[in-house]
Amino acid sequence: MIRKAKIQDIKKIQELINSFASKDLMLPRSLNELYENIRDFWVCEKNRKIAGCCALHVSWDNLAEIKSLAVTKSRHKQGVGRELVEVCLKEAKEIGAKRVFVLTYVQGFFRKFGFKRVKNTDLPHKIWAECINCCKFPNCQEVAMVKQL
Numbered sequence: 761m762i763r764k765a766k767i768q769d770i771k772k773i774q775e776l777i778n779s780f781a782s783k784d785l786m787l788p789r790s791l792n793e794l795y796e797n798i799r800d801f802w803v804c805e806k807n808r809k810i811a812g813c814c815a816l817h818v819s820w821d822n823l824a825e826i827k828s829l830a831v832t833k834s835r836h837k838q839g840v841g842r843e844l845v846e847v848c849l850k851e852a853k854e855i856g857a858k859r860v861f862v863l864t865y866v867q868g869f870f871r872k873f874g875f876k877r878v879k880n881t882d883l884p885h886k887i888w889a890e891c892i893n894c895c896k897f898p899n900c901q902e903v904a905m906v907k908q909l
């Protein structure tokens with residue numbers, strides 16, 4: 761079941777994200793960030809457990825970002841990531857976004873949804889402000905990809 765996240769899900773969402781962040785597969789998120797942005801988040805629930813999460817964050821005029829996509833390891837390759845990305849893309853369209861971007865290490869996964877690699881400079885300066893506070897700055901290997909809706 762795909763649904764919007766609830767406040768009570770946040771600790772599980774953080775555990776899931778940070779389990780991959782500790783292996784350098786994605787960026788960690790603090791509880792504060794997660795609570796403040798809870799309305800961005802979708803979750804996939806299976807047997808009353810959080811099997812995956814994904815956020816859609818509005819960045820700028822016509823532009824939204826897919827963030828914090830994570831699927832619990834035992835549920836990989838079962839379509840959970842696909843469902844989460846698809847619900848975020850649908851929501852992006854509904855709220856009037858014209859482009860969705862992602863900063864990612866898994867280009868092959870996002871290519872399946874029509875995302876194309878772009879130069880970092882093709883995205884507005886605003887989105888890089890967040891990077892300055894990241895532990896990976898300035899040596900981050902994430903790649904920027906964009907999908908036109």
Ligand SMILES: CC(C)(COP(=O)(O)OP(=O)(O)OC[C@H]1O[C@@H](n2cnc3c(N)ncnc32)[C@H](O)[C@@H]1OP(=O)(O)O)[C@@H](O)C(=O)NCCC(=O)NCCS
Nearest residue numbers: 780786829830831836837838839840841842864866868869
């Ligand atoms: C990347 C991730 C979200 C994929 O989730 P998933 O539920 O296993 O993906 P799905 O089963 O929905 O796969 C959808 C399609 O993508 C493919 N795919 C899955 N993982 C992939 C990867 N790492 N690279 C390329 N393709 C991938 C699947 O084979 C499937 O292809 P198909 O539709 O042609 O059969 C998951 O592996 C994950 O949580 N990884 C760790 C965290 C991470 O890297 N997050 C992304 C941060 S931007």
